[in-house]
Amino acid sequence: MGWLLLIDVAVAALLVVLWYVGFAQYNRRKGSKALSLVEAACSTRARIVEAHWIGACRLQARLRFAAQWFENARVTIRLAPRPLPIQWMLCRLHKQRETLTFEADLDYAPGIRLEILRHHWLTHTDRKLSQGPRNWEVTRPGPVVLTTSTQWKQELPPIVNTLMTSRGHNLLNVRLRPESPHLTATIDLETISGEEAAAGFLGVLRELAAGASTSRH
Numbered sequence: 001m002g003w004l005l006l007i008d009v010a011v012a013a014l015l016v017v018l019w020y021v022g023f024a025q026y027n028r029r030k031g032s033k034a035l036s037l038v039e040a041a042c043s044t045r046a047r048i049v050e051a052h053w054i055g056a057c058r059l060q061a062r063l064r065f066a067a068q069w070f071e072n073a074r075v076t077i078r079l080a081p082r083p084l085p086i087q088w089m090l091c092r093l094h095k096q097r098e099t100l101t102f103e104a105d106l107d108y109a110p111g112i113r114l115e116i117l118r119h120h121w122l123t124h125t126d127r128k129l130s131q132g133p134r135n136w137e138v139t140r141p142g143p144v145v146l147t148t149s150t151q152w153k154q155e156l157p158p159i160v161n162t163l164m165t166s167r168g169h170n171l172l173n174v175r176l177r178p179e180s181p182h183l184t185a186t187i188d189l190e191t192i193s194g195e196e197a198a199a200g201f202l203g204v205l206r207e208l209a210a211g212a213s214t215s216r217h
Helices: 002-045 085-093 127-131 156-164 195-212
Strands: 046-054 058-065 071-078 099-105 114-117 171-176 183-188
Touching: 002 046, 002 058, 002 071, 002 195, 099 195, 156 171, 156 195, 171 195, 183 195
Parallel strands: none
Antiparallel strands: 046 058, 058 071, 071 099, 099 183, 114 171, 171 183
């Protein structure tokens, strides 16, 4: 019985190691691919000067942009904790997303302190209602902005207009503040499906930066 128990423990330990190594390599491939898309989208405007992994689920890279773009830029890619089965199950249970976060300083510090969180409210059609007479109308309203600010500053219209575009809709959250980093934006990693999508994300960031610096020019 003692030998059988030792064998079971050894097999279980081997499976855990194989699971960790296999999914850690998967995460590294996925993170490196996403980072390469970002670098390709930057083209001649920026290059990666440093990249390192923090554990098996987070990849950070520093980017150096040309003048009049961004300063002290950093990209953080957060992946699902696949190498850790229990954490991965909890992650899937809470429907946590894999994300890419961009942080940078601007040429001009924003004169506002703004944090934007995007929420999508969905409703399921009642089965009885859908089977009944269809004498009702469905109205699709435009985006609704809820704000705690009592003053509508001049920087806000271009920023809000950028977020209303089809490319801006992909952003999960945006933060602007006078302190470093001036701009922080997070996007669902799944939306970075190719070089064109990565270039679109970079374009939105540039538009946000231009809007935030409007009052300082």
